[in-house]
Amino acid sequence: MTTQNLALDIAGHWIGGAVTTGGGTMDVVSPVDGTVVATVPRGTAADVDHAVAAARAALPHWSSTSPADRGAVLHRLAGELAARRESIARAVTAEIGAPIALSRAAHAGFPVAVTEAVASLADRINWTEEIGNSLVVREPVGVVGAITPWNFPLQQVITKIAPTLLAGNTIVLKPAETAPLTAPMLAEAAAAAGLPGGVLNIVYGVGGVVGEAITTHPGIDMVSFTGSTAVGKRIAVAASATVKRVALELGGKTANIVLPDADVDHAVAETLRYGWTNSGQACGAWTRLLVPAGRHDEIVAKLVAEAAAYTVGDPWDEGTRIGPLASQAQWERVNGYIERGVADGLDLVFGGPGRVPGFESGAFIRPTIFAGVDPRSVVAQEEIFGPVLSVIPYGSENEAVEIADGTIYGLGAAVFGERDHALAVARRLAAGQVYVNGAPFNPLAPFGGYKQSGTGREMGRAGVEEFTELKAIQL
Numbered sequence: 507m508t509t510q511n512l513a514l515d516i517a518g519h520w521i522g523g524a525v526t527t528g529g530g531t532m533d534v535v536s537p538v539d540g541t542v543v544a545t546v547p548r549g550t551a552a553d554v555d556h557a558v559a560a561a562r563a564a565l566p567h568w569s570s571t572s573p574a575d576r577g578a579v580l581h582r583l584a585g586e587l588a589a590r591r592e593s594i595a596r597a598v599t600a601e602i603g604a605p606i607a608l609s610r611a612a613h614a615g616f617p618v619a620v621t622e623a624v625a626s627l628a629d630r631i632n633w634t635e636e637i638g639n640s641l642v643v644r645e646p647v648g649v650v651g652a653i654t655p656w657n658f659p660l661q662q663v664i665t666k667i668a669p670t671l672l673a674g675n676t677i678v679l680k681p682a683e684t685a686p687l688t689a690p691m692l693a694e695a696a697a698a699a700g701l702p703g704g705v706l707n708i709v710y711g712v713g714g715v716v717g718e719a720i721t722t723h724p725g726i727d728m729v730s731f732t733g734s735t736a737v738g739k740r741i742a743v744a745a746s747a748t749v750k751r752v753a754l755e756l757g758g759k760t761a762n763i764v765l766p767d768a769d770v771d772h773a774v775a776e777t778l779r780y781g782w783t784n785s786g787q788a789c790g791a792w793t794r795l796l797v798p799a800g801r802h803d804e805i806v807a808k809l810v811a812e813a814a815a816y817t818v819g820d821p822w823d824e825g826t827r828i829g830p831l832a833s834q835a836q837w838e839r840v841n842g843y844i845e846r847g848v849a850d851g852l853d854l855v856f857g858g859p860g861r862v863p864g865f866e867s868g869a870f871i872r873p874t875i876f877a878g879v880d881p882r883s884v885v886a887q888e889e890i891f892g893p894v895l896s897v898i899p900y901g902s903e904n905e906a907v908e909i910a911d912g913t914i915y916g917l918g919a920a921v922f923g924e925r926d927h928a929l930a931v932a933r934r935l936a937a938g939q940v941y942v943n944g945a946p947f948n949p950l951a952p953f954g955g956y957k958q959s960g961t962g963r964e965m966g967r968a969g970v971e972e973f974t975e976l977k978a979i980q981l
Contacts, residue, residue: 512543512544512596512597512600514534514543514544514597514600514601514687515544515545515546516544516545516547516686516687516689516690518547519547519549519553519556519557519707519708519709519710520689520690520693520706520707520708521553521556521557521560521704521707521708521709522560522563522564522703522704522707523697523702523703523704524703526553526556527547528547529547529548529549529550529553530547530548531545531546531547531548532545532546532547532548532683532710532711532712533545534546534600534601534685534686535684535833536600536601536603536868537602537829537830537831537832537833537837537868537869538603538820538821538829538830538868538869539867539868540867540868543600543601544600544601544687546683546686546687546710547710547711548710548712548715549680549709549710549715549716550711550715550716550719551716551718551719553709553711553716554678554709554716554719554720554723555719555723557678557707557708557709558649558678558707558723558725558726559725560703560704560707561649561676561677561704561705561707561725562649562676562725563704564676564702564704564705565646565648565675565676567702568671568674568675568676568702568705569645569646569674569675569676570674571674573628573629573631573633573672573674574628574629576628576671576672576674577625577626577628577629577672578625579671579699579700580621580622580624580625580628580668580671580672581621581622581625582698582699582700583668583695583696583699583701584618584621584625585699586695586696586698586699587614587617587618587660587664587692587695588618589695590614590691590694591610591614591618592610592614593691594609594613594614594617594660594688594691595610595613595614596609597687597688597691598614598659598660598685598687598688599821599822599829600687601656601659601684601685601687601832602656602657602659602684602685602787602832603829603830603831603868603869604784604785604829605819605821605823605826605827605828605829606821606822606823606826607824607825607826608783608829612658612661612783612784613659613660613661614660616658616949617660617663617664620661620664620665620668620949620965621668623950623965624669624672624969624970625668625672626950627672627950627966627967627970628672630967631644631967631970631971632644637978639980639981640979640980640981641978641979641981642976642977642978643977643978643979644673644971644974644975644976644977645674645974645975645976645977646673646674646675646973646974646975647673647675647727647751647973647974647975648676648727649675649676649677649678649725649726649727649728650666650670650675650676650678650727650728650729650730650973651677651678651679651680651720651721651723651726651728651729651730652666652667652670652677652678652679652680652729652730652731653680653713653717653720653721653729653730653731653732653733653741654666654679654680654681654682654732654733655685655732655733656684656685656832656833657784657787657788657789657832657891658784658788659681659682659685659687659689660689660691660692662732663679663681663688663689663692664692665732665953665964665965665969666679666730666732666964667679667692667706669964669965669969669970669972669973670973671701671705672970673970673971673973673974675728675973676705676706676707677705677706677707678707678708678709678720679706679707679708679709680708680709680710680711680713680716680717680720681710683711683712683713684832684833685832686710689708689710690708692706692708693706693708713737717741718744721741721744721745722744722745722747722748723748724748726750727750727751728750728751728752728753728973729741729750729751729752729753730752730753730755730962730972730973731752731753731755732754732755732756732789733756734757734889735756735757735914735915735958738756738960741754742754752961752962753960753961753962753964753972754960754961754962755789755954755955755960755962755964756789756917756955756958756959756960757789757889757915757917757958757959758789758791758889758915758918758955758959759793759794759886759887759889759913759915759917760780760790760791760792760793760917760918760919760920760937761795761796761898761909761910761919761920762776762777762780762792762794762795762919762921762922763796763900763906763907763910763919763920763921763922763923763931764795764796764797764798764801764805764922764923765798765903765906765921765922765923765924765927766798766801766923767923768923768924768928768943769922769943770804770805770808772943772944773805773922773944774805774808774809774812776792776920776922776944777792777795777809777895777920778809778812778813778816778895780792780920780944781793781893781895782816782827782828782873782893782895785828785829785830785831785832785892785893786840786873786890786891786892786893786894787831787832787836787891787892789889789917789918789959790917790918791891792895792918792920793890793894793895793896794879794881794886794895794898794909794910795809795895795896795897795898796898796899796900796906796909796910797897797898797899797900798899798900799899799900799901802877802878802897802899805897806855806875806877806897809855809856809875809895809897810855810856810875813856813857813873813875815827816828816873816893818862818865818870818871818872828873828893829870830865830868830869830870830871831869831870831871831892832869833869834869836869836891836892837869837870837871839890839892840871840890840891840892840893840894841859841860841871843884843885843888843892843894844857844858844859844871844872844874845859846884847876847883847884847885847894850883850884850885852876852877852878852879852880852883852885852896853876853877853878853879854874854875854876855875855876856873856874856875857872857873857874857875857893857894858872858874859872860872871892871893873893873894873895874893874895875894875895875897876894876895876896877897878897878899879896879897879898880898881898881909882912883896886898887913887914889915903931906931907931907935910937911935911936911937914957914958915955915957915958916936916937916938916955916957916958916959917937917938917939917956917959917960918937918939918940918941919932919935919937919939919940919941920940920941920942920944921935921941921942921943922942922943922944925942925943928942928943936956936957937955937956938952938953938954938955938956938959938963939951939952939953948966949965949966950965950966950967951965951966952964952965952966952967952969953965953966953969
């Protein structure tokens, strides 16, 4: 595989607008071959204290600037991120193994689009509103602690900090310990965009130390977390000691319902695209395909034919569609689910467990399809976070909706069919966002989940309002 020489070591935390060194370090390991690609600081609770102090000191000035001025900083930040696109893409490929073409298009490109979208909302939010004899004012929450995952390292950070900044808050960010390499690029871009020192602070480290310190710190007014449902529950409990607001964007088990009047070829192609992009490591990945029972075998045959194009390869190869999973630990998890599906007697029609020939030293996994899956099975119920698709037959539309809603999650769903018919089914589903006929993602629309997929919303106007307090002034 291609050898890449990248200077990615991180010298220190970003606190108060400057690099702060001290303490130990930890390694960032490539999932391609297990080599160390960078070292980063291992933060402590004292580092979080320092960052919170800087954020609190910067809060009065930043919160008093106008939304228009804050939006202008975000517009400039989008430009600075765009100028660093190649460096960002290469860092993401190095740390999580995303194919380089995907890293450029999504991992580096989407944060720019989201930042621009949030910036455009500066004059589209009711920062003040008169209701009867009351003046209702939206004000910043204060200091926000952001804890982000490894699967979309920069995108998940931008999804939190862009609306946080527009709302007038200051931030203490903990990026994922296994995928922190875009964070210093963000700090550099923010400084170049004119963001005052102390408004954005970054502390690297592990969740049990830095994440815990952020969650429980009395100087942090709100915690925004993206990650697993299990960890989200623990954060909610820990944050309750200081009664701080908590926003949680958690797991998902997206079902895609193919209605009898759907364009099946289009549905099959989009199912794999939305399900296997980023090696299936996305909370909104389409992991369950619900099909009319009478057309199950036909659709499975089309899926298998389409899946043949999703070859596993070196992520530095421009033509690769499926790179490794993000870590060996993730490989163990996903492979374990595939083995469980086989042990449970599910019909394995594509892929399967075990190492990929020619890529044994890395965290490469075979994209896998199970057919005729019982919707109550473990593989159909639990979030796998890998390129594993369950095809589930249904008998009636009501049964399809029941199956789609039949997990603890409610983050996303999809429906394919005649437009009005598909829209009617979409309205019935208990999910925070539903894609009809493969419609594109909209960064101005709210993003979040029902049930155990989380609380609160990100993106769009709702995402900005999430980081505000409401004050009623009676006149």
